[in-house]
Amino acid sequence: ELKVEQNPLFLSMQEGKNYTIYCNYSTTSDRLYWYRQDPGKSLESLFVLLSNGAVKQEGRLMASLDTKARLSTLHITAAVHDLSATYFCAVDMITQGGSEKLVFGKGTKLTVNP
Amino acid sequence: DAGVTQSPTHLIKTRGQHVTLRCSPISGHKSVSWYQQVLGQGPQFIFQYYEKEERGRGNFPDRFSARQFPNYSSELNVNALLLGDSALYLCASSVTRTANYGYTFGSGTRLTVV
Numbered sequence: 469e470l471k472v473e474q475n476p477l478f479l480s481m482q483e484g485k486n487y488t489i490y491c492n493y494s495t496t497s498d499r500l501y502w503y504r505q506d507p508g509k510s511l512e513s514l515f516v517l518l519s520n521g522a523v524k525q526e527g528r529l530m531a532s533l534d535t536k537a538r539l540s541t542l543h544i545t546a547a548v549h550d551l552s553a554t555y556f557c558a559v560d561m562i563t564q565g566g567s568e569k570l571v572f573g574k575g576t577k578l579t580v581n582p
Numbered sequence: 583d584a585g586v587t588q589s590p591t592h593l594i595k596t597r598g599q600h601v602t603l604r605c606s607p608i609s610g611h612k613s614v615s616w617y618q619q620v621l622g623q624g625p626q627f628i629f630q631y632y633e634k635e636e637r638g639r640g641n642f643p644d645r646f647s648a649r650q651f652p653n654y655s656s657e658l659n660v661n662a663l664l665l666g667d668s669a670l671y672l673c674a675s676s677v678t679r680t681a682n683y684g685y686t687f688g689s690g691t692r693l694t695v696v
Binding site: 570 | 615623625637638672686687688689
């Protein structure tokens with residue numbers, strides 16, 4: 469059974485600082501997604517990482533995927549208050565029956581303080 | 583271009599009742615998946631439908647059922663509601679079953695069971 473672990477689960481940081489969120493997963497997969505969720509809202513797609521070594525950047529966020537280490541990182545550069553949200557990583561899994569599902573981590577609740 | 587639409591947005595039901603949630607995928611998307619997100623947790627996979635057939639089912643009791651219609655819209659049904667069914671129910675659509683372009687989530691239905 470695929471397990472996805474994120475850390476930290478809670479992150480409080482000051483504006484202007486840098487930090488990294490880690491996502492480890494337990495079985496082989498070459499597809500990983502990062503989502504953002506604001507309180508009471510749905511999931512907003514941030515990054516789709518489809519191969520080993522994939523790196524994508526959007527604004528102050530950069531995501532990478534190392535399939536050999538089963539590790540993805542979400543790096544935050546010079547944080548601003550608007551980045552406050554919960555961030556989820558999700559690993560794509562093909563079941564024995566051939567269906568496809570996402571297995572999510574528990575999420576990292578990020579609070580950026582002035 | 584309309585995104586994934588879900589209805590209703592909020593719902594309050596009594597224990598033992600039945601509920602039907604609806605989802606319309608993005609035009610051209612043939613795969614619809616359902617997820618349950620309990621407060622403070624990551625989403626959990628319930629079902630995947632592709633081309634009107636169930637392709638996968640998560641670890642949920644038989645009280646949960648779903649179907650996909652010829653226009654690729656989908657319904658999630660939950661019978662004999664329990665307090666623990668209170669959650670945000672998310673629908674995700676993708677272009678193909680293998681989702682090379684990722685998943686797009688709807689805004690969700692917030693179900694409260696009292």
